[in-house]
Amino acid sequence: MTNRALNILRIAMLSLMLLSICLLLWQHFGMTRVLRIDGQQDSKLFSPIDDRSLGGKSIAQLEQANQATIVKCALDATAYQWPFCEASLRLAAPPAGVDLSEFDTMALDVRLVSPGNKKLRIYLRNYEPEFSNLTDPLSLKVNELEVVVPDDGKIVIPLRFFRVATWWVDEKNIPFLLTDMKLNNVPQVEIATPGQVVSGNYQIEIRSIEFRGKWISLINLLLGIVIAWMLFGFIWLLLELLAYRERFHLKRAQMSELEQINRVLEIQAQVLSNKAQIDPLTGVLNREGLRDFLLLQWHDDLPSEAGLSVVFVDLDFFKRINDQYGHAVGDEVLKQFALLVGREIRHADALVRWGGEEFLVVSPGLPQLAASALAEKIRAIVEAASWPEGMRVTCSCGVATRVPGEQFSALIERADQALYRAKGGGRNRVELG
Template identity: 40%
Template sequence: MIGLIVFTAILIAWQHFGMEKVMEFSAASGRPVELVDDRLQQGGSVARLTRRPDALTMDCDLRLTFQWPYCRFLFPLSKNEIGVDLSEFDSISFDMSYEGPGDHTARLVLRNFEPGMSTLSDYMSQKVNEANFIVPAKGIVVIPVKVLRTAPWWTDMRHVPLLQTDMRIDNVTTVDLSIGARDTAGHHRVALRSLKFHGKLISQNRLLLILVGTWIGCALVWLGLALRQSRSQLSSSTTRLALLSKVNEALELETRELAGQAYTDPLTQVLNREGLRAALMEKWQNPDSSPEQFAVVFVDIDHFKKVNDTHGHGVGDEVLCAFAAAIQRGIRASDKLARWGGEEFLIICSGTKGADAHLLAEKLREALTYQIWPHSLRVTASFGVTALQPGEVIGDAIKRADGALYQAKANGRNCVRAA
């Protein structure tokens, strides 16, 4: 037992402070790199690559002859259906500098090949997982892998079913790092010293499974010895079996708790996309429920980026938690609230018509004005409402509610629009 405790402590400490694995893209790494610009779409931007021992430098003359001008580094990982599994990495760091007009925004794109949906003949069929970030004047940018999300424009363009819109990077074929926007025409220079994926040789979840398995294995060995000894000590066997039953019950409860965490957003404690998906599947497996009885409300916090930029991400996280709690208090226990991504939330109202969902959204919007927010902020939200039509899949209703939300934002925000 002492040896097992020491072994467990050493492994946990090693996993926390060490056990690092890094996948690097840089001039020194020797990985192939290409430069791509919008001339592929008949644009006028021109990108040029300069290799130095310490950096890959991209000089980009960005021109507005294409709707979305861009220049980008492209690191190919595979030319066939078998990509690289990046799902066990926790964070990504960028050691780079940026000179040129605009706010120096860069975009990371990981394209994931998914059998059944992606094909080699259609490059755009590979799932687009992206994250935007600002390149600071000095220092290294580090972003968690979990902030990557499937690009909404890609899911809309490809008409991807809801159950396939989750972010996946378990079969990545290319890593793209791009710049470009409508208001940043001119000469840009990006010096990429390194792009690194950071992770653990053994993930925390896998390590916990190994440790639990080891403990259970040792417990089983100990149980065998105890049962052998119990032949001569029948009077104490009942107590020992009861103890083992409690241990197994505790392990089962812990396993159920860990499984429940996979369906909950760790910050706001409401459902995540997986949790919403599971709740909907469970709901519709009930013969008394049908998709026609649902309404969808899409919610987006107004000007949330300004909160992060002005007060920091810590205050932004507080606002997200308070916002989720306020919405949760305003809906029924049978309704489902999920964090859709960033500052976007989705409410599924069972047994609710479109008009009733519109009234609910107005009620929630007004309630936000009475909410006390961190740092005395004034927080409002825009709402898009729709009802599930007969024979319609929930993904179409979500897209329609998303369209209504964009109408609300285009009409000045802090309002409700129905589709």
């Protein structure tokens, strides 16, 4: 990765870090959304409800005064088991409703005049199509909470404190899986007298109701920040991979170039090695080449039981050829001899120039009888071949086959002795050692 790209990524990381901090601070200290119902300006949204429709005798009335909506209730606790008066706030017309799940708290500014305790019940009624219907107002799910009204009337309630009323669940026979608290579709809010009341005059003065929350919840904000960082990390990783790929291809090209150089050097070394192992005149192995041939055949060790035959070949009266026709013609004879023998031996065999006009045929795994036949074949081919200047050339051969445990030097010595007997016996013949 270039320094410029790295600097850009560093600046982007620093910017993303500052943005994350700013968003978290804004979410904590600001980013507030408020749904406000004013007791005076929104008084038309309120309506009184009492227990007379259920057989009670309590009477609830609404008034507007002191910049508030006031519920005046003459509560009779004798005619109905659960007497009540309440102010019903209509947020929407069912089946529509307001999604209060996007808010965190409910803030009330209320005053309560009561002959009994200073408590109010608050209902958040949620419309759910699984059981709610438009003909039965009581079919709206009842999420309730009872609170104590302080002297200043300021109440802040976390919405998570609301619970589904068990009396409503029992009365409506709601399935257990549908009894969870939901505030995602609230058309109606009710502020009512508490559960335990005495007969008398009650007055609930509602100045304002606010639902407060964040435009973006902390969980969603954190999720967005995590996604942004993951995206940034992915981009960084992608750029790193691209840079690594570029470096990899560069290294690969360099390695390829080095391999080519190494191959050239290896070829040159092989050529030099071959030159050190091959007789430059005849192109067959020299003594050093024979050593490597044996090591290659038996992997650095000559087994004591390894079968091996050698044929020692010497060109008869070669010194006369050099003296009569010159060394150049003698060299041509040596080269032609190497070609003739090389065609007749096996691929596994080795032809070695032992020195001067002496050659050695090394045949791994060849028994003595076959080695003798090979020597006779070489002798006959040499005698029958056409040679430079029309001369006649013959050769003498000594054959030896390795016995178990015999050293290679001893094997060569036996073949040399057999060659000596062949030359002493008149030349142009084969002797076994």
